Amino acid sequence: FTEYVAIVTLSFRAGERLVVLTKTSSDWWWAELRGVCGYVPSSYLQPSDPGKEEEDPWQDEEYFGNYGTLRLHREMLSDRPRTEAYRQVILTNSPHLRGKVVMDLGCGTGIISLFCARLAQPKAVFAVEASSIAEHTKTLVRQNGCEEVVTVFQCRAEELSLPSRVDVLVSEWMGNCLLFEFMVESVLQSRDRWLKEGGMMWPSGATVCLVPCQAGSYYAETMCFWEQLYGLDFTALQPLAQMEFFSRPRFSHLLQPEDCLATPCDVINLDMLSLQVTDLEELNGQFIFAVEKAGMFHGFTSWFRVQFQNLDRDGTTLELDTGPYSEPTHWKQTLFMLDHPVPLVGGETVSGNILLHRNPVWRRHMTITIQWSISSTEDAENCQVQTKSFPMWR
Numbered sequence: 001f002t003e004y005v006a007i008v009t010l011s012f013r014a015g016e017r018l019v020v021l022t023k024t025s026s027d028w029w030w031a032e033l034r035g036v037c038g039y040v041p042s043s044y045l046q047p048s049d050p051g052k053e054e055e056d057p058w059q060d061e062e063y064f065g066n067y068g069t070l071r072l073h074r075e076m077l078s079d080r081p082r083t084e085a086y087r088q089v090i091l092t093n094s095p096h097l098r099g100k101v102v103m104d105l106g107c108g109t110g111i112i113s114l115f116c117a118r119l120a121q122p123k124a125v126f127a128v129e130a131s132s133i134a135e136h137t138k139t140l141v142r143q144n145g146c147e148e149v150v151t152v153f154q155c156r157a158e159e160l161s162l163p164s165r166v167d168v169l170v171s172e173w174m175g176n177c178l179l180f181e182f183m184v185e186s187v188l189q190s191r192d193r194w195l196k197e198g199g200m201m202w203p204s205g206a207t208v209c210l211v212p213c214q215a216g217s218y219y220a221e222t223m224c225f226w227e228q229l230y231g232l233d234f235t236a237l238q239p240l241a242q243m244e245f246f247s248r249p250r251f252s253h254l255l256q257p258e259d260c261l262a263t264p265c266d267v268i269n270l271d272m273l274s275l276q277v278t279d280l281e282e283l284n285g286q287f288i289f290a291v292e293k294a295g296m297f298h299g300f301t302s303w304f305r306v307q308f309q310n311l312d313r314d315g316t317t318l319e320l321d322t323g324p325y326s327e328p329t330h331w332k333q334t335l336f337m338l339d340h341p342v343p344l345v346g347g348e349t350v351s352g353n354i355l356l357h358r359n360p361v362w363r364r365h366m367t368i369t370i371q372w373s374i375s376s377t378e379d380a381e382n383c384q385v386q387t388k389s390f391p392m393w394r
């Protein structure tokens, strides 16, 4: 007999107050709303204790606190492919940047603004930064003799007041799986407020890429490890290992090209001039992978590419690629492990879709749901659809 367990979920809207009856697991809580009980995803709730100040859904204190220290800036500036890509964009476009007004949103240490001032002759660069690193950015601008051109605004982009609109809005806003941290929302709001009609966004486009892959060493470290230890059977811990290591994405995964089981697919394409903040709530993509070689299907790996259109519309578009076939960047790639590996053979197809669902409460977070099925040419009828959701992180 197979035992089926019906999961009763509770529907609710943003802003409604639920009573949490049992914190059943870390991901699902049993709650009540207007006399109806059901399970709710814990990551969609935040405490509403009337005596206590509610937590900021953007977690800005922690977010800008981190960018106020050197650790992250050191990591970003050490990432040559990333930083060089922006330098090349400025250099290639320098003739067209002459006399233009540029906004560098989230300038950090000011590296992109300094590239603009040194490699091109813009009229002005507005370097906007909310974290306390901005105090030092002002010094760096002065020390590098760029104070005539670069003005640092220490504030959130949302609270900015500028002397004029801008011709170019440049920003390095990308996070893991492209959108994590959702700094892109600030970029879109600034575009709507400050970019001149016909102005340029850098990046001008962004793409999320996906591939089914092997992850043999990670599987061995996290799952096979719990087989035999010192002659003893430890397999009872494997379900726990699955929960602990496979239920969330693995950041900083370096996918070896030989572990790709198919040619990667572009699943989501964003045009930075037309993208709307509301589009960010749910982004959906489809994929069909033709398996090219036999291997163990441990999961999917994702990464992104961003494009920089030339200011001369006929000029070459530059691209920063964070995938396994390019030099690694500090983002590396993101691995989504299946609960159980599946052996694949050449000729099979893995098809399905991916959904990036922004957390309605915690605005810097999202859940990634991948739905897939495997079919072989001989038995095309008999393919089961599988689904797995990965909170990133709340």
Ligand SMILES: C[S@@+](CC[C@H](N)C(=O)[O-])C[C@H]1O[C@@H](n2cnc3c(N)ncnc32)[C@H](O)[C@@H]1O
Pocket: 064, 067, 073, 076, 077, 105, 106, 107, 108, 109, 110, 111, 112, 128, 129, 130, 131, 155, 156, 157, 158, 171, 172, 173, 174, 183, 186
């Ligand atoms: C990924 S870092 C890039 C830093 C720098 N542009 C570089 O390339 O090294 C993003 C920066 O944007 C800042 N930032 C994020 N959201 C912002 C906002 N809404 N207003 C102002 N600054 C913001 C962060 O504090 C952080 O320093």
